[in-house]
Amino acid sequence: MATETSSEQTNKDSSDNEYVLEVNDLQTYFVSKWGTVKAVDGISFKLKKGETLGIVGESGSGKSVTVTSLMRLVPSPPGHIVGGEVLLEGQDLLKLSDKEMEKVRGDKLAMILQDPMTALNPVFDIEDQVGEALGIHEGLKGNTLKDTVIDMLKKVRIPAADTRMKDYPHQLSGGMRQRVVGAIGISCNPVVLIADEPTTSLDATIQAQYLNLLNELQEETGVGIIFITHDFGVVAKMCDRVAVMYAGKIVEQADVREIFNNPQHPYTQALIASVPKMEENVDRLYAIPGNPPIPNKPTPCQTCGETSPILVKHSEDHLVAKCGIDTECAGWFPRDLD
Ligand SMILES: Nc1ncnc2c1ncn2[C@@H]1O[C@H](COP(=O)(O)OP(=O)(O)O)[C@@H](O)[C@H]1O
Ligand SMILES: [Mg+2]
Numbered sequence: 001m002a003t004e005t006s007s008e009q010t011n012k013d014s015s016d017n018e019y020v021l022e023v024n025d026l027q028t029y030f031v032s033k034w035g036t037v038k039a040v041d042g043i044s045f046k047l048k049k050g051e052t053l054g055i056v057g058e059s060g061s062g063k064s065v066t067v068t069s070l071m072r073l074v075p076s077p078p079g080h081i082v083g084g085e086v087l088l089e090g091q092d093l094l095k096l097s098d099k100e101m102e103k104v105r106g107d108k109l110a111m112i113l114q115d116p117m118t119a120l121n122p123v124f125d126i127e128d129q130v131g132e133a134l135g136i137h138e139g140l141k142g143n144t145l146k147d148t149v150i151d152m153l154k155k156v157r158i159p160a161a162d163t164r165m166k167d168y169p170h171q172l173s174g175g176m177r178q179r180v181v182g183a184i185g186i187s188c189n190p191v192v193l194i195a196d197e198p199t200t201s202l203d204a205t206i207q208a209q210y211l212n213l214l215n216e217l218q219e220e221t222g223v224g225i226i227f228i229t230h231d232f233g234v235v236a237k238m239c240d241r242v243a244v245m246y247a248g249k250i251v252e253q254a255d256v257r258e259i260f261n262n263p264q265h266p267y268t269q270a271l272i273a274s275v276p277k278m279e280e281n282v283d284r285l286y287a288i289p290g291n292p293p294i295p296n297k298p299t300p301c302q303t304c305g306e307t308s309p310i311l312v313k314h315s316e317d318h319l320v321a322k323c324g325i326d327t328e329c330a331g332w333f334p335r336d337l338d
Contacts, residue, residue, distance in 0.1 A: 020191045020224045021047040021070075026084035028062075028069045031077065038295040039065040041248035042084070047192060050218065052225040054239035054256070056232055056271065058292055061245040063228045067194045070226075071111055072101050089191060107137040108192070112185035114210050115198040119181045120169040126153070127165040130183050137188045152183040155220055156213065175209045182213045186221055193217070196228045211237055233275045236260060244268045246321075247334060248295040249309065254318035264320040265331040290337040299334040306332060 028040040040062045047053050055063050068074050069081050072093060086093040088109055093101060113119035120129060130149045134140045140148055153161035156179040169177055185193055195214055202210075211234060218225055227238050235242055235256065242259045244252040244267065252265040263269045270288045293299045298307040306323035309332030314320045323329040 018048050019046045020049050020089055021226075022085070022087040023070070024085040024087070026066070026069060026086065027082045028065050028074055028079060029082050030079050035296045038248050039079070040069060041295055043243075043245070043248075043250045045243050045250065045253065047224045047226065049191075049224055050222040051240045052214075052218065052227050052238055054227045054229065054235045054242045055245055056229055056235055056242055057245035058230055058288075060294070061292060062248045063230075063245055064196055066245070067111070067196055067226060067228060070194065071105055071109065072096075073105075103137070106133050106190075107188045108190055109194070110185050110188065110190035110192075111194040111196065112181060112214075113198070114178075114195065114207075115200070115202060117174075117177070118198075119184075120177060122169050125166055125168050126172075126180050130165070130180065130187060133184055133187045148187075152187050153180070155186070156180070156183045156217070158183070174203070174206050178206065178210055178213060182217055186217050186223065189221065190223055192224045192226065194226045194228070197230065207234075214238065231275075232271045244271065247292045247299055249321060249332075250311075250319075251309070251321040251331065251333075252319065254314075258315075258318055262318075264314050264318070266333045267331070290335045293334050293336050301329060301332045302335045302337075303333065304329040 023046070024044050025042050026040055026044070027038065027042050030037040030039055043062075043066065045053060055066060057063055065074065065079070070086050070093070072081070074081060081094060084094065088104065093104060093109075096104065127146070127149050130152055131140075131145050134145055134148055134152075138148075149165055150161045153165055158164055158176060158179050164172070164176075169180075172180065214225060214227070215238070217223060229235065239256045242252075242254065242256050243250045244259075244265065246267050252259070252263065252268045259268065260272060263272055267288075274287060300307050301309070301323050304323050304327065306327075306329070309321035309323060310325070311319045312322045312325060321332045323332050
């Protein structure tokens with residue numbers, strides 16, 4: 001039986017100590033003279049220690065704005081976090097001063113860039129770059145700092161770490177550079193690590209190495225990961241839970257197996273259908289027609305015209321955005337078809 005839930009109920013149940021991150025009704029808008037874009041329009045999710053939550057959706061659905069909001073790095077103006085809570089180990093990051101937030105960033109909450117070319121500074125050696133975050137956040141100096149840098153590089157399996165750390169980024173292979181970026185990401189022992197996809201597509205080998213690296217880092221440290229991608233194909237490899245984003249909202253959220261075996265929302269179904277299967281011919285690839293609407297005005301469902309979806313519990317731990325509790329409509333799914 002479907003029952004309506006509010007973000008209050010879904011996110012604030014009883015003993016929540018196992019959750020390292022709780023996001024409640026987050027709203028981030030971009031305001032310009034042409035109007036307001038609700039890039040993130042009231043989303044809620046939770047993350048447990050050691051768990052990976054995938055945020056999946058087409059380009060422009062609000063994934064990057066979601067994570068830059070968590071980091072409080074939304075460019076302002078034009079962007080503003082207008083409401084919600086971001087509870088990291090119970091502390092609301094949206095209530096911290098800029099100075100307090102600086103201490104959290106790169107410390108308890110870290111972000112890792114997938115593209116090893118742009119993530120490292122070409123003019124500093126590896127020791128300096130891994131050491132920088134440790135110096136700032138952990139106050140390490142001298143030999144202690146140096147030994148910790150070596151430990152970090154060993155953790156990400158860089159061979160001969162004590163000599164390799166004198167190298168500059170261009171002296172390392174792509175895979176090794178990525179490992180250095182991973183070392184920086186976990187250097188301060190973050191509780192939550194955010195991994196956003198790169199804006200340009202990467203070489204398949206580099207991408208595969210990156211996914212392995214993230215899995216290794218998590219095994220090593222028990223860090224909770226928020227994994228952002230537009231590609232449902234990599235979700236199965238990486239994620240424990242999945243939140244599907246569409247036009248600034250989460251339209252479906254469930255355990256990864258449940259999402260693949262029992263997708264309820266028509267958009268999730270279309271995304272899963274568009275993942276190429278090994279045995280399939282590439283020209284049979286299914287693409288979803290049209291584009292998601294830009295949420296700068298009310299976004300009516302293409303089937304029934306409803307503009308305000310509600311999150312309905314399909315089953316325990318499985319939420320779907322519907323156009324009403326007892327509606328015939330399969331799910332709130334606005335789409336620009338021209
Ligand atoms: N700097 C910006 N200025 C204005 N609007 C922005 C800006 N960044 C993002 N947006 C708006 O937010 C929407 C979501 O962007 P984003 O989160 O980057 O999408 P994605 O899911 O591809 O990561 C964009 O379609 C755009 O309308
Ligand atoms: Mg993005």
